[in-house]
Amino acid sequence: MITSGINKGAEVIVKLVFAHDHFFYKINDQYYSNGSFSKEVLERYTNVFDEVVVVSRQKEITQYDDKLTLASTKNVRFVKIPNFKSIKSILSIVEAKKLIEHEIKNCDCLIARLPSSIGTMAVKSAKKNNKPYLIEAVACPWDALWNYNLVGKLLAPFSYLQMKYILLNSKYTIYVTNEFLQHRYPTRGKSVNCSNVALKEFNDKVIEARLKKINNIQKDSKIIIGTIAAVDVKYKGQQYVIKALGKLKKQGLTNFEYQLVGGGDTAYLKSIAKKNNVEDQVKFLGSMPHNEVFKWLDTIDIYAQPSLQEGLPRALIEAMSRGLPAFGSKTAGIPELLESDFIVSNTRNRINEICEILSAFNQEVMINQAKRNYEESKKYDKNLIDARRSEFLKRYINEINQ
16 A cells, blocks of 8 residues: 555655666766657656656766667656676675665655566565565566576576566566566466557558559569667577578579668677678668668568567567568567568577578568558557556556555
8 A cells, every 4th residue: 555655635646666777878967768768658657657766777978879869757757776787896786775775665656677687676675665566577588598698598597487476476567468478477466468669650651652662573673671689689680680691692592681770799790691601781780760760661671570589579560560571580479470470480490491481572472461560560559558558557556545
């Protein structure tokens, strides 16, 4: 039951702590995000709660980067939690726990986005201080760690069991998937599925332009495949598409070009391209402002989501909303979005499967998939998802106030 809300006449002011590992960038007392926690996203919570305290990691910057989006908004306060994940700053964990404990004691309720270290700490503190909490389950820690490196494989079982325990005992849970996370991390409490992806508008001119583009493809036309993801994180899977291009080249198919949008060190993927003799077919476009992404999506022909770790990928849904034929790996929520014939297994045979899918993308298949994906993306209409989330959050407040 809420006991610390501020009475304002008959009105109760409800103060929320939101906990996650996300990095916010601070400049001139304003906070910015790389896009996943924009002002608009945080207003999902200020539309329901009176005050929101975001406990997360921060970086101070001296110059604005146009790839960042504004996060600062009315009734939101940002609290910096020291980065305790590196060996050099391991002692900061004590300070982090104290800061989180202080904010939890002075709030009415918590929303913890998991998996995250800060979110997990906040849940433990909420239990200790008898504060209501809600979990947002956005990804699978097993997939993230197991596909990262050797240390990750050692940590994966612990993180998997920890999240499984937290979700099982959570009274309120929001899942970003329709099925995957619910099956892997079930809860005994109340739950709802609300994707973090919320598309603002749909225009049938988009699908008309896509179909026209597909109809103009000739037998020897260049087919551009695209992926949006960091290029220095191996579990994003771009290396498998590059290897598939190498295999197709040996078969005489050289009309595919792979464009990669995303920041990070390109050395590893460039070495894979060189080894497979497709350096001229792989283009690194670097980071791109979100408002430019849709323009780029309209220039490519096929979208690829070859990830080994995901929740429900925003980039794939946005690509589908532009009528793009697509394929992806059998990971997390990806199979919920695409037809089974366009899902690649996470096995040693995945390279062959990618080759088969790319070879099968003739005009007829591309037209059918363009129409199908465009219609499927409409399930992620912002108004529908925001209404479902808002209703669940209001229910959360009402029930803990009773």
